[in-house]
Amino acid sequence: MSTIPPPPLSDQDVADLLKPKAFWEQQGVIKSLIIALLSTIVIFGGIAFTVGRSEGWGAVQQAFFSRPDMRAAFPKVWEGFQLNIKMFMIAEPLVLAFGLILALIRIGTNPVLFPVRAIAIAYIDLFRGAPALLVIMMLGFGMPGLRISWLPNDPVFWGITACVITSSAYTAETFRAGIESVHRSQRSAARSLGLSNRQTFQHVVLPQGIKAVIPPLISGFVSLQKETALVSTIGPLEATRRAQIYSALNFNYSSYVIAALLFIALTIPLARFTDYLLQRSAKRMQMGGLA
Amino acid sequence: MIALLRYESVYKAYGQNLVLRNINLDVQEHSVTCLIGASGCGKSTLLRCTNLLEEIQHGAIWLRDIDLANSQKQADDLRARVGMVFQSYNLFPHMNVLKNITLAPVKVKGERRSEAEDRARDLLQRFGLLDKALEYPDRLSGGQQQRIAIIRALAMQPEVLLLDEVTSALDPEMVGEVMDIIIELKNLNITMMLATHQMGFASQIADNVVFLDSGSIVEQGHPSQFFSNPQHERTRQFLERVTMAI
Ligand SMILES: Nc1ncnc2c1ncn2[C@@H]1O[C@H](COP(=O)(O)OP(=O)(O)O)[C@@H](O)[C@H]1O
Numbered sequence: 001m002s003t004i005p006p007p008p009l010s011d012q013d014v015a016d017l018l019k020p021k022a023f024w025e026q027q028g029v030i031k032s033l034i035i036a037l038l039s040t041i042v043i044f045g046g047i048a049f050t051v052g053r054s055e056g057w058g059a060v061q062q063a064f065f066s067r068p069d070m071r072a073a074f075p076k077v078w079e080g081f082q083l084n085i086k087m088f089m090i091a092e093p094l095v096l097a098f099g100l101i102l103a104l105i106r107i108g109t110n111p112v113l114f115p116v117r118a119i120a121i122a123y124i125d126l127f128r129g130a131p132a133l134l135v136i137m138m139l140g141f142g143m144p145g146l147r148i149s150w151l152p153n154d155p156v157f158w159g160i161t162a163c164v165i166t167s168s169a170y171t172a173e174t175f176r177a178g179i180e181s182v183h184r185s186q187r188s189a190a191r192s193l194g195l196s197n198r199q200t201f202q203h204v205v206l207p208q209g210i211k212a213v214i215p216p217l218i219s220g221f222v223s224l225q226k227e228t229a230l231v232s233t234i235g236p237l238e239a240t241r242r243a244q245i246y247s248a249l250n251f252n253y254s255s256y257v258i259a260a261l262l263f264i265a266l267t268i269p270l271a272r273f274t275d276y277l278l279q280r281s282a283k284r285m286q287m288g289g290l291a
Numbered sequence: 292m293i294a295l296l297r298y299e300s301v302y303k304a305y306g307q308n309l310v311l312r313n314i315n316l317d318v319q320e321h322s323v324t325c326l327i328g329a330s331g332c333g334k335s336t337l338l339r340c341t342n343l344l345e346e347i348q349h350g351a352i353w354l355r356d357i358d359l360a361n362s363q364k365q366a367d368d369l370r371a372r373v374g375m376v377f378q379s380y381n382l383f384p385h386m387n388v389l390k391n392i393t394l395a396p397v398k399v400k401g402e403r404r405s406e407a408e409d410r411a412r413d414l415l416q417r418f419g420l421l422d423k424a425l426e427y428p429d430r431l432s433g434g435q436q437q438r439i440a441i442i443r444a445l446a447m448q449p450e451v452l453l454l455d456e457v458t459s460a461l462d463p464e465m466v467g468e469v470m471d472i473i474i475e476l477k478n479l480n481i482t483m484m485l486a487t488h489q490m491g492f493a494s495q496i497a498d499n500v501v502f503l504d505s506g507s508i509v510e511q512g513h514p515s516q517f518f519s520n521p522q523h524e525r526t527r528q529f530l531e532r533v534t535m536a537i
């Protein structure tokens with residue numbers, strides 16, 4: 001049976017095919033949007049309905065989401081939050097620097113430095129596993145407790161120190177993973193041009209290794225921001241501590257919600273930035289292929 | 292005439308695996324030497340040893356009057372005098388083309404940046420890649436990346452250029468542009484040693500063809516004799532197999 005093939009598309013039809021389509025004109029977009037919308041209504045509506053209808057909702061709403069309490073607590077919590085930001089801003093550069101130094105020590109192969117390497121490994125194992133809260137309390141209560149005159153006894157100082165100690169152990173492993181992810185052939189290429197071991201590391205391996213782990217490093221920033229809240233256990237009047245004080249005086253938890261919102265507001269931009277970086281590197285992978 | 296490169300009873304092992312056995316070979320200045328042989332016969336290893344990326348267990352590799360293999364102290368300086376280009380290009384992905392080319396001249400030779408960049412631009416111009424000077428490697432085709440890698444090695448003005456299967460990772464339509472650059476380098480009298488699977492190219496460009504089998508040199512000679520009248524049974528078998536494959 002012979003069929004006559006349909007005539008080819010006219011130039012105009014081909015041009016139409018190639019015309020860029022608006023987002024909603026693309027195949028299946030409308031359907032997906034409708035399904036997403038419906039499922040959102042069903043799920044969130046269901047939750048709202050169940051929670052709202054529950055017997056205790058009124059009381060919970062009053063305790064956690066009371067507008068007047070939020071407004072009243074805000075100034076003090078905001079003031080406290082600035083201390084969180086300050087602790088974070090001081091701690092983060094130290095974490096990055098110290099984490100990188102630890103990673104470099106760990107990666108090295110010089111036999112003379114073996115003892116230093118052993119210490120670095122022990123340090124990383126110890127503080128990556130230790131809960132930050134415990135380290136904060138041990139330093140914050142323990143160090144001043146030693147009554148050594150030249151040691152500072154400012155709890156903010158010990159809080160920052162504890163955050164730096166725990167985060168840098170974690171960050172060191174992130175850096176190490178990045179550095180080790182750089183392909184061996186990059187090193188060969190650099191050495192073949194006459195670069196020394198050190199130059200190769202400094203100009204070729206390290207920059208690529210760091211670039212590879214920027215997203216997890218930013219996740220580390222977010223954890224560190226939250227860790228500063230734990231410093232409240234040793235006294236400083238940061239946001240959660242302020243919230244706690246308000247809550248104790250007014251028998252209302254809305255102050256905590258305010259503190260939480262402030263932390264969230266700070267982390268969302270970082271999270272979106274990480275997404276953007278990951279997306280960009282995924283695109284590069286597709287384009288670059290081998291590279 | 293004293294050879295530019297002279298291999299003297301070179302042995303190389305990876306652990307228990309003897310990869311190069313008693314290599315004796317001269318590479319004359321301004322000549323092109325092609326290494327051929329089956330995959331795994333030791334071509335890359337021989338080149339990597341020449342560039343001091345690998346240590347040998349026995350023997351000597353002379354670059355003029357210096358024994359490359361046994362002068363660990365000046366290894367970095369010596370490495371700079373021998374250029375190498377790899378199958379997988381290995382451009383530095385975090386640097387643009389110009390930076391890729393000028394990194395070593397600036398850091399190793401201590402050239403002024405402006406000077407190194409001028410020379411890099413000259414080289415790019417000569418090989419028709421000047422418009423890529425500020426691109427990053429991931430924006431370039433494989434053929435362009437490999438040509439840049441060759442220019443990067445040339446920018447150090449090496450005394451000999453080692454090329455390890457530099458067209459093997461390329462799509463067929465890009466092989467030509469990289470071969471053209473190699474032919475141009477031959478016309479510029481640059482001493483080259485290249486591992487290749489392309490017999491046609493080897494016979495066109497080589498002054499000396501060296502056939503390796505299981506880490507030993509079985510036979511070498513000028514392509515006119517080597518390809519038309521191979522002396523050894525193993526060479527004949529190998530040539531038959533590769534021509535069958537084409
Ligand atoms: N880094 C290495 N470690 C261990 N063995 C290797 C290494 N590189 C190559 N070899 C071995 O050495 C032999 C020669 O390899 P190679 O020089 O790459 O051959 P060719 O380039 O001719 O294909 C092979 O058997 C290979 O498995």
Ligand SMILES: [Mg+2]
Nearest residue numbers: 334335336456
């Ligand atoms: Mg090889």
